[in-house]
Amino acid sequence: MPTLxxxxxxxxxxxxxxxxxxxxxxxxxxxxNGEGKTNLMDAVYYLxxxxxxxxxxxxxxxxxxxxxxxxxxxxxxxxxxxxxxxxKVGEGEKKLVRDDKPYARIAEHIGVLPVVMVSPGDISLVSxxxxxxxxxxxxxxxxxxxxxxxxxxxYNKLLAQRNKMLKDGVVDWDLVDVFDARMxxxxxxxxxxxxxxxEELRPIVGEYYRLISGGSETVSVEYRSDLFRNSLTGLFAxxxxxxxxxxxxxxxxxxxxxxxxxxxxxxxxxxxxGQQKSFLVSLKFAQYEIMKEGYGYAPMLLLDDVxxxxxxxxxxxxxxMVAGNDFGQIFITDSNKVRLSGIxxxxxxxxxxxxxxGGVFTKVE
Numbered sequence: 001m002p003t004l005x006x007x008x009x010x011x012x013x014x015x016x017x018x019x020x021x022x023x024x025x026x027x028x029x030x031x032x033n034g035e036g037k038t039n040l041m042d043a044v045y046y047l048x049x050x051x052x053x054x055x056x057x058x059x060x061x062x063x064x065x066x067x068x069x070x071x072x073x074x075x076x077x078x079x080x081x082x083x084x085x086x087x088k089v090g091e092g093e094k095k096l097v098r099d100d101k102p103y104a105r106i107a108e109h110i111g112v113l114p115v116v117m118v119s120p121g122d123i124s125l126v127s128x129x130x131x132x133x134x135x136x137x138x139x140x141x142x143x144x145x146x147x148x149x150x151x152x153x154x155y156n157k158l159l160a161q162r163n164k165m166l167k168d169g170v171v172d173w174d175l176v177d178v179f180d181a182r183m184x185x186x187x188x189x190x191x192x193x194x195x196x197x198x199e200e201l202r203p204i205v206g207e208y209y210r211l212i213s214g215g216s217e218t219v220s221v222e223y224r225s226d227l228f229r230n231s232l233t234g235l236f237a238x239x240x241x242x243x244x245x246x247x248x249x250x251x252x253x254x255x256x257x258x259x260x261x262x263x264x265x266x267x268x269x270x271x272x273x274g275q276q277k278s279f280l281v282s283l284k285f286a287q288y289e290i291m292k293e294g295y296g297y298a299p300m301l302l303l304d305d306v307x308x309x310x311x312x313x314x315x316x317x318x319x320x321m322v323a324g325n326d327f328g329q330i331f332i333t334d335s336n337k338v339r340l341s342g343i344x345x346x347x348x349x350x351x352x353x354x355x356x357x358g359g360v361f362t363k364v365e
Contacts, residue, residue: 138152
């Protein structure tokens with residue numbers, strides 16, 4: 001499994017320049033809120049996914065007063081050899097390099113360095129629109145299934161062109177027929193991938209939630225899609241007049257959603273903060289298990305402020321899960337250094353600690 005040995009970060013958010021060596025096992029980053037712990041985690045995520053874990057344009061990741069950022073990492077790969085990866089982002093530029101050789105297409109990199117990130121921002125999966133839940137599904141499936149990634153990119157490009165014609169109000173329906181046929185073909189692997197992912201997630205999420213919560217509630221995941229009712233070409237044909245009036249495409253996989261429930265009710269309405277956090281951690285750990293099974297080795301696990309809003313019993317259950325499974329390299333942040341060291345020292349002696357102040361990371365010996 002790929003293991004991050006060293007990262008070099010320049011001008012990424014509040015990190016001016018840092019070169020950090022990591023443990024191949026557990027890495028603990030502590031510091032007060034706003035000092036840069038999450039920024040470092042996101043830099044690690046960026047090297048894997050070529051974008052931030054948070055939905056914001058790249059320019060919002062530049063350090064104030066600069067025109068871009070660079071992130072580089074040295075990894076020990078699953079074949080036992082080292083590889084160097086770097087990504088440089090500037091105005092109108094995103095360049096990704098492996099061992100001094102640029103990628104022809106950035107999409108070729110997705111899945112090379114598998115990663116799962118758990119963060120406080122995950123609450124948007126419960127509280128926000130279906131777009132956030134689709135982003136989650138895409139982050140899982142695009143790392144494991146190149147056909148899914150290509151189909152999603154094709155569909156989104158065609159959707160943008162179709163919507164532009166509808167918005168302009170000058171529609172060539174013969175051309176729309178071509179778009180519709182190509183979009184229908186691209187939608188099939190996306191629909192099938194999301195349906196399969198839901199079926200795989202459901203029992204694993206339920207079991208992780210039982211372990212974290214002590215079995216006090218039952219949770220589930222359901223997939224909602226227009227394609228359960230009709231083919232995409234059929235949906236498009238039935239909604240042509242509606243789409244023309246609305247000036248956008250009103251049916252399709254861009255409307256897909258995932259329903260998260262607790263004891264049969266939407267968890268966003270009936271779950272407490274602790275219950276929602278427990279569910280989200282269970283969801284991400286289920287993602288981890290599915291990816292580990294798919295790759296044959298463990299992805300990197302980024303746990304950003306994961307103990308927040310969990311009581312000590314749930315924290316103890318969570319840590320026992322981490323200690324009892326074949327986990328790979330783990331990164332954990334917490335504002336409570338004493339709590340973090342007390343938890344991690346019980347898991348392993350092979351760990352590294354870092355203090356964070358103002359975007360500067362100092363290894364604690």
